[in-house]
Every structure is written in structure tokens, then in C-alpha cells.
């Protein structure tokens with residue numbers, strides 16, 4: 001089995017590979033040895049995730065017991081990072097030790113932040129186990145944790161030395177988590193790939209069945225798109241902003257529901273529709289393309305309701321979004337399937353019309 005290899009260019013000309021193959025975790029040791037990744041490897045994971053993937057990894061990692069952190073977004077905070085430092089001390093981690101972050105985006109971000117800061121930085125290997133982490137959070141080098149005041153407020157750029165993607169681990173992923181990742185896949189299709197959009201629209205049953213011949217190329221394409229974008233633009237200028245498609249309204253919906261109602265991807269599903277509505281109303285996004293987008297998002301399954309949410313609060317949250325520069329909300333609008341434009345003149349009236357189209361009331 002030769003894995004797909006996508007090289008990512010990080011800052012200061014350092015490159016790292018994303019390696020992707022169905023069943024790849026069974027060969028993790030050889031894979032990392034071939035990359036000359038340090039031999040002392042310490043895994044960080046959570047108990048529920050380790051129950052699913054630990055058997056494949058236990059025999060391959062020098063320190064056989066992983067450092068465990070509690071599972072879930074609510075534990076993505078500095079207290080957990082402190083516990084991870086203690087675990088790393090117990091595991092006798094030293095400068096040359098390699099941290100393997102085995103889990104979804106929460107483990108990747110939290111363990112990644114611990115790796116970025118322990119002893120001023122240990123090499124990190126991302127081993128993403130959710131669809132969202134495989135196509136998004138494990139690539140790009142952003143790590144960090146939440147503060148009570150907001151999400152991802154503390155963090156660092158700490159590019160991994162490698163990202164090892166094995167889509168077979170997704171077999172145990174709950175359907176809702178899998179769907180949440182699929183909205184991000186739709187995002188990649190919308191910003192960069194009409195052919196990916198077509199695959200999703202015509203082959204969704206095979207994707208949901210996690211059929212390797214369909215799912216593996218889908219994940220590989222997403223990794224390649226994200227890789228291309230972050231390689232050109234690691235620190236979020238220009239191009240990297242297109243990755244925010246669907247995220248301005250999406251973040252607002254997450255914020256007004258205090259991160260309890262939506263999986264992140266689900267909120268992005270709504271956000272892509274909001275941007276689609278605005279694009280259509282401006283005449284930059286064709287009716288047929290909008291219909292295809294709505295149909296694809298609908299076919300991914302039901303989204304949590306929004307009709308009861310306060311439009312005023314959602315608008316306020318958008319105004320406070322990080323992407324507001326000089327009082328203007330930067331918005332990524334679709335112009336066609338596979339192409340976007342960034343604008344900074346979206347008015348409150350356009351936003352409320354789009355939210356109304358989702359079913360929210362004034």
C-alpha cells in the first residue's frame with residue numbers, strides 16, 4: 001500500500017507531508033520511520049478514542065500508554081493543557097520526543113498546543129480520527145485552546161512534522177460527527193472543486209457508506225485543497241480567507257446558541273446557505289448553482305432548527321466576528337460552484353434578508 005502523499009509548505013520553508021491511505025495506521029511505525037520522525041513517540045488521546053484506535057497503535061509506540069485527556073470541546077482549555085504537561089513529564093518527554101495527537105480536532109488542537117509549548121516545542125504528528133480533523137483541523141499548523149471569553153483565543157502556529165490520515169478509523173465515527181465533517185467537504189468543493197461537488201451530489205450514498213474507493217479520494221482532494229491554500233498563505237492573508245466560506249454566519253449561529261446546538265460543520269452548512277443567498281440576491285451566484293448547493297446541503301440530512309433564534313443577536317455576533325476589519329464584515333460569497341469572491345460591503349439588510357430566508361424572524 002503506497003499512501004497518497006501531499007506536501008505542505010509551512011513557514012520558513014519547512015515542508016511536511018500528509019500521508020493518506022486506508023488502513024495506514026497498521027503501518028504507523030514504518031511510515032514514521034521512513035520519514036525519519038524521532039523514535040521516541042508519545043501518544044496523546046482521549047479514552048473513548050483510544051478504545052477505538054488503541055489496538056492498532058499500542059504495539060507501535062515506544063511509551064505504550066498514551067497520555068489521556070478528557071473527551072469533548074468543553075475540555076479544550078488551559079487546565080487540560082496543564083494536565084498534558086504533567087503527563088508528558090511522567091512519560092519522561094524530552095526535546096527529541098515526538099507527540100502524536102490521536103483524535104479529532106479537540107485533541108489535535110489541545111495536544112498540539114501542549115506540544116508547541118512543552119520544553120519550548122516538541123515535534124508533533126497529527127493522527128486525525130474524525131472526518132473534520134482529517135480534512136481540516138490536522139492540516140495548517142494552527143493549534144490552541146478556548147478561554148471562557150471565547151473559542152480558540154489562545155494558540156500558536158506549530159506545523160506538524162507529519163499528518164497521518166487513515167480513513168478506516170472513520171468506521172466507528174457517529175453519523176452526526178461524520179455529517180459535520182461533510183459540510184466542510186462541501187465547503188472545499190464550493191471554494192475550489194466543481195468535480196468534488198459533482199462527486200458528492202451523485203455519489204453521496206457511497207460516501208455515507210464510507211466506501212474506500214469513493215471516500216479516500218474525497219478526503220485526499222480536501223487535504224490537497226487545504227494544503228494548497230495554507231502553503232501559499234500560511235498566516236491567513238488573502239487566499240486563506242476563502243476557507244472562511246460559510247463561517248461568518250456559521251460562527252454567529254454557534255455563538256448565539258452558546259456552542260450547544262450545532263456541531264461546527266452544521267453551522268457552516270447554514271453559513272454556506274447564507275452566503276449563497278447573498279450571492280444570489282446580488283446576481284453574482286446563479287439561481288441553478290444556488291439550487292444545487294441547497295439540494296446538496298439538504299441531502300446531507302436535517303440541520304438543527306434556527307427559526308427560534310434571535311436575528312438581532314445573530315447580526316450582533318457577526319459584527320463582533322474576528323473577520324471584521326475596520327468595521328466591515330469580510331464575506332466570502334460563492335460566484336459559481338468551485339469559485340468564490342471576497343467582499344467587504346455586505347450590508348445589514350442583505351444579512352437579515354439571508355437569515356430570513358433560512359427561517360429566522362426579525
Ligand SMILES: NC(=O)c1ccc[n+]([C@@H]2O[C@H](COP(=O)([O-])OP(=O)(O)OC[C@H]3O[C@@H](n4cnc5c(N)ncnc54)[C@H](O)[C@@H]3O)[C@@H](O)[C@H]2O)c1
Nearest residue numbers: 048052073104105106107129130132133137142169172173
Ligand atoms: N486547528 C484548526 O485549524 C481547526 C480547524 C477546524 C476546527 N478546529 C477545531 O476542531 C474541533 C472540532 O473537532 P471535531 O469535530 O473533530 O470534534 P471532536 O474532536 O470533539 O470529536 C468529536 C467526537 O468524535 C469522537 N471520535 C473521534 N474519533 C472517533 C472515531 N474514530 N470513532 C468514534 N468516535 C470518534 C470523539 O470522542 C468526540 O466525542 C473544534 O475545537 C475546532 O475549533 C480546528
Ligand SMILES: [Zn+2]
Nearest residue numbers: 184247264268
Ligand atoms: Zn470550519
